[in-house]
Amino acid sequence: MRDEFTAATKKTLAKRVGYRCSSPDCRRLTSGPHSESKKALNIGVAAHITAAAYGGPRFNETLTPEARRELDNGIWLCQNCAKLVDNDVMRYSESVLRDWKTLAEGKALKEVEYGSEDRLQSLLITQFNLSTSDKQLVVDPVTGNTLVFDPTEMTVTEYYKQTSTMLKVTTLPSQWKY
Numbered sequence: 001m002r003d004e005f006t007a008a009t010k011k012t013l014a015k016r017v018g019y020r021c022s023s024p025d026c027r028r029l030t031s032g033p034h035s036e037s038k039k040a041l042n043i044g045v046a047a048h049i050t051a052a053a054y055g056g057p058r059f060n061e062t063l064t065p066e067a068r069r070e071l072d073n074g075i076w077l078c079q080n081c082a083k084l085v086d087n088d089v090m091r092y093s094e095s096v097l098r099d100w101k102t103l104a105e106g107k108a109l110k111e112v113e114y115g116s117e118d119r120l121q122s123l124l125i126t127q128f129n130l131s132t133s134d135k136q137l138v139v140d141p142v143t144g145n146t147l148v149f150d151p152t153e154m155t156v157t158e159y160y161k162q163t164s165t166m167l168k169v170t171t172l173p174s175q176w177k178y
């Protein structure tokens with residue numbers, strides 16, 4: 001007896017990651033147009049983080065059947081990645097899959113908030129007049145402190161997220177701040 005997700009749970013899992021595969025190395029869209037105009041095609045799978053049935057991949061015997069069916073125990077993957085994670089449970093452990101899920105949901109939220117990562121990137125480069133190749137000093141416009149930014153170590157976007165003082169910049173449109 002497998003503890004399957006409901007159709008509603010599957011749909012919510014897909015929507016929470018914008019219908020993209022949650023594997024950070026894959027990230028492919030799992031939904032698109034079907035050649036029949038009234039249909040959509042789907043290569044996504046609501047995969048169980050811990051198995052739906054006894055003896056399955058990453059099975060957790062302490063969970064109740066209800067808990068196995070819950071959204072918390074699911075991750076949205078493409079068919080390839082769903083197959084992959086069930087083939088090597090040492091490499092693709094429960095904690096690895098939970099990290100993927102958190103990351104994929106975070107990326108989806110960021111895309112909902114400000115469009116693509118590329119778009120934010122180019123906005124920040126323009127805003128702070130940054131070089132994308134050389135180490136440089138950045139003057140925080142609020143505190144006046146000088147900070148070092150090395151684009152070979154992280155992207156402008158990552159830097160922006162990690163540098164709390166730059167979050168105080170008020171000239172960015174409000175919807176781009178987080």
Ligand SMILES: [Zn+2]
Pocket residue numbers: 021022023026027028077078079080081082
């Ligand atoms: Zn995938």
